[in-house]
Amino acid sequence: MEINDLKKGVVIKIDGQPFRVIEYQAVKPGKGTAFARTKLRSLLGDKVIDCTFKAGEKIEGADVSYQECQYLYSDGSAYHFMITDTYEQASLPADVVGDTARFLKENMEARLVFFEGNPVDLIIPAKMNFLVTEAEDAAKGDTATGAVKQVTIETGAKITVPLFVKQGDTIRVNTETGSYDVRV
Amino acid sequence: MHQPNWHRLKTDPQLRHKLEKRAQIVRAIREYFWSQDFIETETPTLVHVPGMEPYLDPFKTELRDEGGKRADAYLITSPEYAMKKLLAGGMERIFQLTRSYRNRETLSTQHSPEFTILEWYRANATYEDIMRDTEELVAYIARKVLGTTHVQYQGKPLELAPPWKRTSFAAALEQYAGVRYDEIETQAKLQALLRKRSYRVSDTDDWDTLVLQLFVQEVEPKLGQEQPEIIFDYPASQAALATISPRDARFAQRFEVYARGIELCNAFNELTDAAEQRRRLEEERKLRQQLGKDDYPVDETFLAALETGMPPAGGNALGVDRLAMLLLDTDRMADIVWCPWFEMFDLS
Numbered sequence: 001m002e003i004n005d006l007k008k009g010v011v012i013k014i015d016g017q018p019f020r021v022i023e024y025q026a027v028k029p030g031k032g033t034a035f036a037r038t039k040l041r042s043l044l045g046d047k048v049i050d051c052t053f054k055a056g057e058k059i060e061g062a063d064v065s066y067q068e069c070q071y072l073y074s075d076g077s078a079y080h081f082m083i084t085d086t087y088e089q090a091s092l093p094a095d096v097v098g099d100t101a102r103f104l105k106e107n108m109e110a111r112l113v114f115f116e117g118n119p120v121d122l123i124i125p126a127k128m129n130f131l132v133t134e135a136e137d138a139a140k141g142d143t144a145t146g147a148v149k150q151v152t153i154e155t156g157a158k159i160t161v162p163l164f165v166k167q168g169d170t171i172r173v174n175t176e177t178g179s180y181d182v183r184v
Numbered sequence: 185m186h187q188p189n190w191h192r193l194k195t196d197p198q199l200r201h202k203l204e205k206r207a208q209i210v211r212a213i214r215e216y217f218w219s220q221d222f223i224e225t226e227t228p229t230l231v232h233v234p235g236m237e238p239y240l241d242p243f244k245t246e247l248r249d250e251g252g253k254r255a256d257a258y259l260i261t262s263p264e265y266a267m268k269k270l271l272a273g274g275m276e277r278i279f280q281l282t283r284s285y286r287n288r289e290t291l292s293t294q295h296s297p298e299f300t301i302l303e304w305y306r307a308n309a310t311y312e313d314i315m316r317d318t319e320e321l322v323a324y325i326a327r328k329v330l331g332t333t334h335v336q337y338q339g340k341p342l343e344l345a346p347p348w349k350r351t352s353f354a355a356a357l358e359q360y361a362g363v364r365y366d367e368i369e370t371q372a373k374l375q376a377l378l379r380k381r382s383y384r385v386s387d388t389d390d391w392d393t394l395v396l397q398l399f400v401q402e403v404e405p406k407l408g409q410e411q412p413e414i415i416f417d418y419p420a421s422q423a424a425l426a427t428i429s430p431r432d433a434r435f436a437q438r439f440e441v442y443a444r445g446i447e448l449c450n451a452f453n454e455l456t457d458a459a460e461q462r463r464r465l466e467e468e469r470k471l472r473q474q475l476g477k478d479d480y481p482v483d484e485t486f487l488a489a490l491e492t493g494m495p496p497a498g499g500n501a502l503g504v505d506r507l508a509m510l511l512l513d514t515d516r517m518a519d520i521v522w523c524p525w526f527e528m529f530d531l532s
Contacts, residue, residue: 030438034239037405162197
């Protein structure tokens with residue numbers, strides 16, 4: 001692959017080691033070739049490195065496989081899943097799940113990433129619907145354009161939303177950025 | 185996949201607010217330049233010969249008359265050749281807000297193939313005058329549209345009031361990457377340094393590419409954190425259309441402005457020597473051919489204008505969409521562009 005194939009979540013190999021792209025920025029200097037500036041997280045440990053790739057540079061993809069799964073529960077230090085096809089259980093340490101944890105709902109479907117037979121990463125849907133469980137009413141007459149407030153969704157995560165969102169609404173959230181998308 | 189902006193506008197008052205502010209930014213740019221006695225020009229976006237910049241890919245089309253006679257035609261990657269012709273014609277202060285187009289870029293929700301560019305040129309001026317223009321312009325827009333030069337970007341304050349921090353390219357390498365310029369002036373020294381820092385270096389990478397890679401990875405993200413930062417005097421090998429510094433021939437009189445690691449503009453003390461310009465264009469054409477890029481001849485109409493004499497001048501090209509993202513505190517282009525490209529195109 002090349003820099004155009006890189007994006008968040010793609011797994012590549014550097015010196016034989018698998019890394020997941022966790023930040024990605026295309027950079028086109030005022031003069032000269034284009035670059036992709038990335039932050040990569042090792043899938044074998046929690047090392048994060050900065051790496052810049054040049055346009056035209058060959059990048060080795062890592063041979064990973066994906067399995068559909070259901071999220072079961074967390075015991076604090078790890079998150080447990082059931083593989084949909086085989087009913088086998090698999091788990092990921094909390095630090096690998098990271099920020100994604102704030103969007104996990106029991107029994108939701110997700111995908112586990114396997115490298116050399118071991119689960120190394122979790123992918124959840126890019127957009128998910130959540131019930132708003134706590135929201136303050138917007139003050140009457142507060143019609144300032146662009147005004148926002150914070151609400152709590154069923155997983156406990158806090159989301160910034162427009163004032164018209166009420167408790168009991170269902171909203172769609174972009175799970176990559178954590179930002180409000182639309183009221184459903 | 186993405187909800188189109190016309191639809192988001194119905195339910196998202198923040199989006200409408202940002203798009204209206206973007207329109208105010210464009211209006212403030214015009215107001216500023218008119219108040220400084222500049223004339224607004226409107227040069228073509230459809231041209232016979234586009235810019236020669238080796239790493240850009242212009243959109244190609246063709247011009248036909250009703251009888252079927254044809255000529256190659258391209259969309260501009262920037263309006264600079266045409267605007268410099270107008271300088272040669274005696275225009276002294278000109279500005280332009282126009283669309284430019286670049287193909288084969290890394291497209292995303294952050295990068296558009298079509299973007300709004302602001303260019304301005306001052307005859308009998310230097311790039312230092314253009315630095316002041318840039319500072320004053322951005323501060324004017326911020327005051328006019330936001331009521332303050334003290335803005336927030338992605339949760340941290342940014343002060344836009346002049347004067348901005350000025351750092352030479354060489355000093356930036358030293359301050360932010362801990363590299364002395366004289367330690368990396370040869371290909372071998374630079375390669376060795378990058379290898380020591382675990383960069384993936386190939387023997388075919390030229391010096392310019394390697395030094396840019398160092399700059400992109402270790403310097404750029406740190407630039408312009410509290411206020412915008414002017415990086416000036418780039419390596420002479422990356423001069424493009426800039427003059428070489430009379431103080432130190434290793435550097436070209438070119439500057440860029442960075443805010444929060446994002447490049448906002450690229451400015452030059454404009455090269456006015458037609459023979460030198462021809463030499464550089466031919467060199468860039470050769471590099472285009474080596475890179476397998478679309479090959480077209482140098483723009484003789486541009487060189488003909490330079491040959492009649494262009495006054496010393498400074499000029500700048502500033503990305504209006506990026507400026508709008510910065511001022512309106514968003515990292516999503518779809519928040520400041522009325523109808524983003526990905527609402528229409530689905531690449532496969």
